[in-house]
Amino acid sequence: MVARVTLLYAHPYPQRSRAGRVLLDAVRGLPFVDVRALYSLYPDFAIDVEAEQRALLASDVIVWQSPFYWYGAPAMLHHWFEKVLARGWAYGSGGDKLRGKRVLWVTTTGAPDSAYRPGAMHGHPFDAFVPAFQQTAVFCGMRWEEPIVVHHAHQLGDEKLAAAAAEYRRRLEAL
Amino acid sequence: MVARVTLLYAHPYPQRSRAGRVLLDAVRGLPFVDVRALYSLYPDFAIDVEAEQRALLASDVIVWQSPFYWYGAPAMLHHWFEKVLARGWAYGSGGDKLRGKRVLWVTTTGAPDSAYRPGAMHGHPFDAFVPAFQQTAVFCGMRWEEPIVVHHAHQLGDEKLAAAAAEYRRRLEAL
Numbered sequence: 476m477v478a479r480v481t482l483l484y485a486h487p488y489p490q491r492s493r494a495g496r497v498l499l500d501a502v503r504g505l506p507f508v509d510v511r512a513l514y515s516l517y518p519d520f521a522i523d524v525e526a527e528q529r530a531l532l533a534s535d536v537i538v539w540q541s542p543f544y545w546y547g548a549p550a551m552l553h554h555w556f557e558k559v560l561a562r563g564w565a566y567g568s569g570g571d572k573l574r575g576k577r578v579l580w581v582t583t584t585g586a587p588d589s590a591y592r593p594g595a596m597h598g599h600p601f602d603a604f605v606p607a608f609q610q611t612a613v614f615c616g617m618r619w620e621e622p623i624v625v626h627h628a629h630q631l632g633d634e635k636l637a638a639a640a641a642e643y644r645r646r647l648e649a650l
Numbered sequence: 651m652v653a654r655v656t657l658l659y660a661h662p663y664p665q666r667s668r669a670g671r672v673l674l675d676a677v678r679g680l681p682f683v684d685v686r687a688l689y690s691l692y693p694d695f696a697i698d699v700e701a702e703q704r705a706l707l708a709s710d711v712i713v714w715q716s717p718f719y720w721y722g723a724p725a726m727l728h729h730w731f732e733k734v735l736a737r738g739w740a741y742g743s744g745g746d747k748l749r750g751k752r753v754l755w756v757t758t759t760g761a762p763d764s765a766y767r768p769g770a771m772h773g774h775p776f777d778a779f780v781p782a783f784q785q786t787a788v789f790c791g792m793r794w795e796e797p798i799v800v801h802h803a804h805q806l807g808d809e810k811l812a813a814a815a816a817e818y819r820r821r822l823e824a825l
Contacts, residue, residue: 487732519694520725546782547722550695550729556720557662598788603781606774607721613773 478650480508481534485541485552494583494628501640513551527559540581546604565615574616583628655683656709660716660727669758669803676815688726702734715756740790749791758803
């Protein structure tokens with residue numbers, strides 16, 4: 476049986492993002508993928524927690540797709556963590572609703588991979604910024620999949636971007 | 651000369667937070683401290699970027715005070731990073747407005763320090779989650795001060811909380 480996927484897309488400027496759009500377009504047509512574009516759904520950040528939780532309950536895989544901003548998730552995705560991953564629902568006493576589901580984090584960065592190391596522009600290997608995301612999933616009993624990280628997204632040639640998008644699609648089909 | 655401090659307070663439920671309030675009350679009366687309670691100022695997340703940038707320009711020290719949520723900054727503080735620390739202002743070409751200012755991160759967590767280690771509830775030492783904050787400051791040319799981290803904030807006895815608050819005040823007076 477094919478896994479059902481809820482894809483949270485958190486890009487504040489979806490019109491301006493070539494990479495985000497190409498990646499999303501590669502998977503949004505898959506019949507088992509439900510895309511929720513958070514910034515469009517909630518322009519004033521008033522997340523409908525029940526609707527979000529319903530979508531998660533109906534899915535086996537949760538995708539967090541967003542640009543990488545200030546070494547973390549865009550504000551809307553973090554807000555989604557805070558509101559939707561509620562105590563007693565996602566963690567804590569009785570909070571077992573997400574247990575065993577899988578999380579795939581898909582993110583685009585502005586800088587090349589080489590900027591992520593000591594002494595370079597971003598000072599740390601990219602992996603230094605992964606635990607916050609991974610541990611958010613693990614804390615809710617979810618299974619962490621190897622993330623898809625597309626560096627240097629603004630400058631990436633069309634061919635390389637298409638390859639990343641194809642990989643994204645393959646990964647979702649295989650889950 | 652005493653340093654001028656802009657204190658960004660990012661707590662979505664300030665009435666419910668004993669620790670946040672005790673810490674804030676210890677410093678808010680200092681004449682050189684300007685408190686900006688972000689969730690009160692911007693209930694719909696529509697940050698006034700110019701007002702925020704004006705406040706920063708007039709200050710030598712920037713304090714980020716918030717609870718620690720999902721291994722990072724509350725959504726509002728992250729939104730503030732995204733909006734206020736703009737390219738061409740805070741970083742990138744011409745983005746030198748914050749250079750040399752100091753940043754003090756003050757945060758409260760729900761779990762004891764012992765929960766932050768491999769195999770424990772939070773899976774990583776607390777320090778694993780610091781680079782995202784530190785690098786945000788460093789990327790804007792700011793100087794990173796040793797953070798104040800108050801663990802187990804809900805359970806902390808009044809005396810220990812008062813001691814943390816007094817340390818916070820001392821730190822601001824010394825900067």
